[in-house]
Amino acid sequence: MTAYDKLMAFQRQTEALAQVAGRLGWDQETVMPRGAAEQRSEEMAAMEGILHARRTDPKIADWLAAAEPQDEEAEAQIRQIRRSHERMVKVPGDLAQEIARVTSMAQGIWAEARANDDVAAFLPVLSQVIRLRQDEATCLAQGGDLYDALMDDYEPGANAATIGAMFDRMRPRLVALREAVLGASHQPPALQGHFGTDGQLRLARDLATAFGYDWTRGRLDLAVHPFSSGSGSDARITTRVVETEPFNCIYSTIHEVGHACYELGIDPDYALTPLGQGVSMGVHESQSRIYENQLGRSRAFTGWLFGQMRDRFGAFGIEDGETFYGTVNRVQSGFIRTEADEVHYNLHIMMRFDLERALIRGDLAVKDLEAAWNDRFKADFGVPVDRPAHGMLQDVHWSVGLFGYFPTYSLGNVYAGCLHKAMRADLPDLDAALAAGNTAPATGWLREKVQRHGGLYRPREVIAQACGFEPDEGPLLDYLEAKFRDLYRI
Incomplete structure (x- = not known):
């Protein structure tokens, strides 16, 4: 040898x-x-x-x-x-x-x-x-820098300075879009009603199947905080159920399917080697976020999902697919990051980035974290935190030591914005497939362009090769502004 x-x-x-x-x-x-x-x-x-x-x-x-x-x-x-x-x-x-x-x-x-x-x-x-x-x-x-050293575990080559500069560029456009949307005269209705646990879990399984999840190499279970686990021939997903909030289960499931399909889509020759897993958490989040948002929350796919919801739960107060599209994408200053709309989501990450960097650098004492969280949330989102489970206790990450992980969620959104732009150029008829509940053209494109490579390339390299251009935040912000200005008629 x-x-x-x-x-x-x-x-x-x-x-x-x-x-x-x-x-x-x-x-x-x-x-x-x-x-x-x-x-x-x-x-x-x-x-x-x-x-x-x-x-x-x-x-x-x-x-x-x-x-x-x-x-x-x-x-x-x-x-x-x-x-x-x-x-x-x-x-x-x-x-x-x-x-x-x-x-x-x-x-x-x-x-x-x-x-x-x-x-x-x-x-x-x-x-x-x-x-x-x-x-x-x-x-x-x-x-x-201590925080940079931790971040490198999850996104090799990234550092707090470059991430902070990216956030500084993103924040003004996100805040301006939020203010325009919340001030619009047209506001989509909120979802109301009761949606049983068994029905939600059956729908979750069918959605996982629709997004290409291989049930011979995976399983779905319940967890306090949804996550995916494993790679190679065993990539498992979890979700959670709230009977008055079915979108929680639906989009947590689709998100985790994106993670699992990345692992399952890697070239099998790389199994049980360093190349046999996702190359970084930013690239991993690009897959989960594009499955969840650009595909799962698109007008075309939510039209199909509306029919699935009506068939399973009967009439639930939403009259048609277009209204349902607005309800799915309704913008509001909610407490929970994992349930946040696309406009607010990155603002949640920016807040956590600043707080955890201060904790690691010793600029924020643990005993002062709850007050710092609540003050920052009120300043950023305009509403006071009503309970700790909706505040600093909502995420599992800090308990298991994942400091430096949170920025990869926004980096994943940025990468997803770039991939979506390139995908739409390559697949001009994608909406027709999504409207029939067929995600195969999109998931197949992602498997070929990103997933199969595993750890073969460096994080930014795999995104740049897939897209044909160097990634930055522009495509994501352009997508958000076009989508929500159309949806809110502004």
């Missing part, structure tokens, strides 16, 4: 073990008994110890030095392994294990605190998580 062959054989075992660790996380958030939380945290720490030892094994450096890549794929594999190895050797193994243990415990504490609107119950473990992630960032940054 060559050095490259030995490297890849070792890496495949590491990737397989990482999938097992991921399955433990899926189990914890879906079906694990509540009383198993402490034991699970020790199991997660043990798995992280094994993975960290493998990822920092000195043999990797020797194999990397001796490996001679023969093609583009091998070059990309080596690039990804080298990047991971160089990052991991900077972090002590006991710190990596402690992060895994505490964040596993914190997830359960957060879920209970959220259910009880009990911020005080969550703050001690949140303080632990932040201290641990600050310690990790200090190891990784080696004198550089």
